[in-house]
Amino acid sequence: MKIDVLTLFPESLAGPLDESIIKRARESGLLDLRVHQLRDYAHDRHRTVDDRPFGGGPGMLLKPEPIFEAVENLANERTHVILLSPGGRTFNQKIAEDLSQKPELLLISGHYEGFDERVRESLADDELSIGDYILTNGSLPAMVIVDAVTRLLPGVLGDEESAHDESFSQGLLEYPQYTRPADFRGMKVPEVLLSGNHAEIARWRTEQALLRTRERRPDLVKH
Numbered sequence: 001m002k003i004d005v006l007t008l009f010p011e012s013l014a015g016p017l018d019e020s021i022i023k024r025a026r027e028s029g030l031l032d033l034r035v036h037q038l039r040d041y042a043h044d045r046h047r048t049v050d051d052r053p054f055g056g057g058p059g060m061l062l063k064p065e066p067i068f069e070a071v072e073n074l075a076n077e078r079t080h081v082i083l084l085s086p087g088g089r090t091f092n093q094k095i096a097e098d099l100s101q102k103p104e105l106l107l108i109s110g111h112y113e114g115f116d117e118r119v120r121e122s123l124a125d126d127e128l129s130i131g132d133y134i135l136t137n138g139s140l141p142a143m144v145i146v147d148a149v150t151r152l153l154p155g156v157l158g159d160e161e162s163a164h165d166e167s168f169s170q171g172l173l174e175y176p177q178y179t180r181p182a183d184f185r186g187m188k189v190p191e192v193l194l195s196g197n198h199a200e201i202a203r204w205r206t207e208q209a210l211l212r213t214r215e216r217r218p219d220l221v222k223h
Helices: 020-027 064-074 093-099 117-122 139-150 160-165 198-216
Strands: 002-007 032-037 079-090 104-109 126-129
Touching (some): 064 104, 064 117, 093 139
């Protein structure tokens, strides 16, 4: 998969996107990830990418010219172009799964008071938010989406079942997990997990996942 990120702060993505699973995916060729500076597509002396909104109001808006030029240079007919802004759909595991099936993504990181509306109307295939709160810019959402999508690519995780069993993959939170020792300070691992009975273990895990989801995220459980 190829993912391009267009941002005013490429340095802020350097550390997290060069570590752990994403690093291994890049090194193995499963992920072609490139980060681009939006100001490279602004051609005035000050490399201006923002301006005041028509009609007045606080803050500045990202101008259409550099974003249009960037998309026209970076995208093709296979590219799924995504704006990252608080007004987008709330990102979740299902969206991550859908995006992992795309051959190419272009994530456009927002900043200031957002985008000129013509960017939304003419360039974007989708608009995503990672939650109902405001961040300084779209670099953190870009990192979240890249991470969530990358781990779903075939061959990225050492154990392909890991992504299948994780929270939200089946619409539920993940069941409780335990490791050695079986008895730690009087807190014992449930007997069923020590039984070796895989059918009973699977049943217990399903029950626990449903119970945990009902307690913590009732909005995820269909009534």
